[in-house]
Amino acid sequence: GLTSVVFIALLGLANSLIWPSIWPLAIAELGRFTKMGSSLLVMAISGAAVLPLLYGYATDLFNPKLAYLIVIPCYLAIGYYAVSGHKIRRGIIKK
Numbered sequence: 001g002l003t004s005v006v007f008i009a010l011l012g013l014a015n016s017l018i019w020p021s022i023w024p025l026a027i028a029e030l031g032r033f034t035k036m037g038s039s040l041l042v043m044a045i046s047g048a049a050v051l052p053l054l055y056g057y058a059t060d061l062f063n064p065k066l067a068y069l070i071v072i073p074c075y076l077a078i079g080y081y082a083v084s085g086h087k088i089r090r091g092i093i094k095k
Helices: 002-027 031-047 050-061 064-083
Strands: none
Touching: 002 031, 002 064, 050 064
């Protein structure tokens, strides 16, 4: 009902707060490849537009609870990158 709609809208707000945090982590120390890294991030944002379509399709096929199984791996990958994935540069983990 209405509660689900409100929480989905709030999830979009949370997503908008993720990008300003991830962007500097992703392009740090890229040097001459900063433009390329930034363009890959822009493409990632555009690619993320596909997930709501997949979620909606899965909701139609199954139910909303099962459909979340599509987005959970994406959020886990973002969480990993935010916590420790951004520290990996050229195979060496920075401390």
